[in-house]
Amino acid sequence: MRLRPAQGQCPELAVFEYDEVRDARLFEPVAAAVEELAPGIEVVRPGLVVVAAQGPVRYYKSAEQAAERLVDHVAVRAGVEAQVGFADGLFAATLAAHRGLIVPPGGAAEFLAPLGIHELDQPAEHREDRTELVDLLRRLGLRTLGAFASIPERDVATRFGRAAVPAHRLAAGLEERPRSRRRPPPELSVTRHLDPPIDRVDAAAFAAKSLAERLHTGLADRGLACTRLGIRATTENGEELHRVWRCADPLTPQGIADRVRWQLDGWLTRVRLTSGIHQLRLDPEEVVDATALQLGLWPGAGQDQGEAAERAARAMVHVQGLLGPDAVLTPVLGGGRGPVERVRLVPWGDERTPAADPDQPWPGQLPAPSPATVFAEPEPVALLDESGADVVVTGYAELVVQPHRIVHAGRARQVVAWSGPWPVDERWWDEETAMRGARLQVLGTAPDGEELAFLLIRAGGKWAVEGVYD
Amino acid sequence: MSRSATATLTALGVGAAGELTTALARTLPVRGELAELLPWGGLRRGSTVSVRGSTSLLLALLAAATAEGCWAAVVGLPRCGALAAAELGVAVHRLALVPRPGRGQSEVEKTVAALLDGFDLVAVATSVTRATSRKLIARARHRKAVLLPFAVPWPGADVELTATPGPWTGLNAGHGVLSTRTVTVRATGRGAAARPRQARVPLPGAGDAPTRRPTLIPLPAPAPASARSPAEAV
Numbered sequence: 001m002r003l004r005p006a007q008g009q010c011p012e013l014a015v016f017e018y019d020e021v022r023d024a025r026l027f028e029p030v031a032a033a034v035e036e037l038a039p040g041i042e043v044v045r046p047g048l049v050v051v052a053a054q055g056p057v058r059y060y061k062s063a064e065q066a067a068e069r070l071v072d073h074v075a076v077r078a079g080v081e082a083q084v085g086f087a088d089g090l091f092a093a094t095l096a097a098h099r100g101l102i103v104p105p106g107g108a109a110e111f112l113a114p115l116g117i118h119e120l121d122q123p124a125e126h127r128e129d130r131t132e133l134v135d136l137l138r139r140l141g142l143r144t145l146g147a148f149a150s151i152p153e154r155d156v157a158t159r160f161g162r163a164a165v166p167a168h169r170l171a172a173g174l175e176e177r178p179r180s181r182r183r184p185p186p187e188l189s190v191t192r193h194l195d196p197p198i199d200r201v202d203a204a205a206f207a208a209k210s211l212a213e214r215l216h217t218g219l220a221d222r223g224l225a226c227t228r229l230g231i232r233a234t235t236e237n238g239e240e241l242h243r244v245w246r247c248a249d250p251l252t253p254q255g256i257a258d259r260v261r262w263q264l265d266g267w268l269t270r271v272r273l274t275s276g277i278h279q280l281r282l283d284p285e286e287v288v289d290a291t292a293l294q295l296g297l298w299p300g301a302g303q304d305q306g307e308a309a310e311r312a313a314r315a316m317v318h319v320q321g322l323l324g325p326d327a328v329l330t331p332v333l334g335g336g337r338g339p340v341e342r343v344r345l346v347p348w349g350d351e352r353t354p355a356a357d358p359d360q361p362w363p364g365q366l367p368a369p370s371p372a373t374v375f376a377e378p379e380p381v382a383l384l385d386e387s388g389a390d391v392v393v394t395g396y397a398e399l400v401v402q403p404h405r406i407v408h409a410g411r412a413r414q415v416v417a418w419s420g421p422w423p424v425d426e427r428w429w430d431e432e433t434a435m436r437g438a439r440l441q442v443l444g445t446a447p448d449g450e451e452l453a454f455l456l457i458r459a460g461g462k463w464a465v466e467g468v469y470d
Numbered sequence: 471m472s473r474s475a476t477a478t479l480t481a482l483g484v485g486a487a488g489e490l491t492t493a494l495a496r497t498l499p500v501r502g503e504l505a506e507l508l509p510w511g512g513l514r515r516g517s518t519v520s521v522r523g524s525t526s527l528l529l530a531l532l533a534a535a536t537a538e539g540c541w542a543a544v545v546g547l548p549r550c551g552a553l554a555a556a557e558l559g560v561a562v563h564r565l566a567l568v569p570r571p572g573r574g575q576s577e578v579e580k581t582v583a584a585l586l587d588g589f590d591l592v593a594v595a596t597s598v599t600r601a602t603s604r605k606l607i608a609r610a611r612h613r614k615a616v617l618l619p620f621a622v623p624w625p626g627a628d629v630e631l632t633a634t635p636g637p638w639t640g641l642n643a644g645h646g647v648l649s650t651r652t653v654t655v656r657a658t659g660r661g662a663a664a665r666p667r668q669a670r671v672p673l674p675g676a677g678d679a680p681t682r683r684p685t686l687i688p689l690p691a692p693a694p695a696s697a698r699s700p701a702e703a704v
Binding site for chain 1: 529549551572577589
């Protein structure tokens with residue numbers, strides 16, 4: 001429902017922005033209440049928790065009894081109303097829970113068949129690709145899950161692409177992926193001792209990020225990605241906390257970090273802990289082969305479509321698996337004055353945004369051509385006048401004397417031509433990052449006649465090489 | 471191809487004929503002066519072309535192919551200037567840099583091999599052993615990629631391009647800006663490339679980047695330091 005009609009029906013309505021952290025925090029008591037009755041819960045997202053039904057159903061004699069107990073218990077403990085549904089598989093069970101139904105074992109396909117095709121696109125999952133697929137299917141006249149499921153899987157794959165295959169499996173009442181998941185070896189778990197123990201949310205977020213990177217790197221080295229993540233925390237007084245998160249898509253480092261942060265947030269603010277958390281451990285409880293799913297992980301990573309882009313993307317992900325995520329960089333051109341600052345090197349898979357707006361005017365920007373070799377950390381160099389003294393640039397960005405000799409990497413060259421200085425006076429309003437200096441193009445000739453053009457920058461009273469035109 | 475077969479391909483969603491031909495093109499394009507140097511009139515897929523003497527020459531070799539949709543990777547060249555690449559005509563959004571391809575020989579070999587699987591052009595500026603270089607040449611031939619060893623000895627290359635940069639134009643004592651220079655490139659090699667060729671290539675070339683020339687204001691002749699106002703020097 002849109003906001004205006006909703007307010008029309010309920011004028012007292014208060015509207016909040018979507019905030020996963022808040023949702024996770026508020027959901028923690030519900031998850032905790034369910035866990036008291038049914039051990040081994042998995043949180044799919046804030047608001048949805050799955051439990052293997054076998055245990056509770058047997059204990060409470062019937063599915064109806066178990067559902068009633070769960071609803072009661074959540075209401076007492078967390079003060080909210082819960083809905084419970086039973087079915088084979090996560091997707092069918094979620095839809096059953098929306099309707100408060102108990103679907104008998106083996107009846108998932110039959111239960112799903114008459115439901116609308118829009119059920120494939122659960123708004124809470126925020127999946128753009130699903131929205132597009134559902135829209136397409138509806139326009140093609142496939143209005144129910146049953147109609148979609150009746151198409152052979154091979155035809156779905158050829159007509160709608162690989163992304164549609166999991167959706168097709170869901171519509172047919174199957175699990176999203178075939179059951180080929182393997183139990184990961186225990187050494188893939190990562191543990192971190194936190195000293196001092198954390199008791200604040202911001203510290204938790206920081207710890208989550210570094211731990212998530214480590215877990216992901218370890219998995220990527222083996223070509224794996226995690227679909228079920230176990231988070232285990234131990235407090236100083238020995239309290240053990242454990243929660244499993246389950247995901248439809250393999251988790252990216254950011255995805256892992258988010259879930260750890262949400263979970264820690266929930267524990268720190270909602271559960272009465274007697275002391276801070278001093279040990280944190282992440283277990284990949286279920287992993288899938290990363291390569292098959294890799295391209296889907298970062299939609300929109302490259303603007304290019306097509307087979308060549310796909311092959312290149314796969315190769316880059318492979319290299320990232322070998323050397324780490326920062327090993328493969330793609331340049332993004334942006335605004336700025338020097339050749340170094342105009343290029344931002346983005347690890348493959350990250351968002352390709354320039355560091356500075358290239359469309360702004362950049363007075364003092366160096367004209368093309370740019371040096372083919374650039375030094376991200378400028379290398380010291382000596383630029384000397386005829387008497388052997390340092391060449392100084394005045395506050396008016398003028399050279400006081402003519403440069404005569406340039407000594408770089410132990411090699412002296414005679415300066416035959418130069419130009420500039422191009423003054424640089426950046427961010428003078430900010431003491432930390434302010435930068436005042438001047439750039440100079442210098443052409444030097446070695447005794448053997450070899451000519452080399454340098455781009456020099458002077459800052460803090462010292463010359464340095466920023467680039468070589470080779 | 472018969473009419474009905476064409477119709478079926480279209481129905482299957484296979485792209486236009488142009489797409490098919492580029493996918494199967496045996497030779498990747500390079501700009502005019504460089505094409506004359508190469509026995510195949512371009513970079514033949516599966517070949518190894520070693521480059522020495524000029525980073526600009528390497529980037530210029532990547533330019534035309536990436537502009538037409540090929541992907542290029544540059545390995546072991548942490549100081550590769552992406553801005554210069556863009557000015558020479560490289561489509562930088564199809565350029566990947568792997569500045570540090572691992573520590574040992576085996577890691578370098580694995581990295582380059584993985585890149586040869588997916589990229590059309592792979593430039594390598596890390597020195598490798600004779601055995602590794604042979605393996606990578608074979609890999610490039612097998613995967614129909616072009617291997618471009620840069621500034622490292624690489625026995626077994628099909629063609630070796632050696633650049634000798636000439637004098638720069640545009641820069642004078644105290645004024646002007648660097649504009650262009652003529653690089654003499656000498657090609658030697660085996661087989662079809664056995665006859666040595668030589669060409670003079672302007673780098674950057676006239677048609678490369680839309681160069682923005684600032685209005686040039688000649689600087690006043692330098693005066694003794696004492697005559698300057700005491701403004702803070704930088």
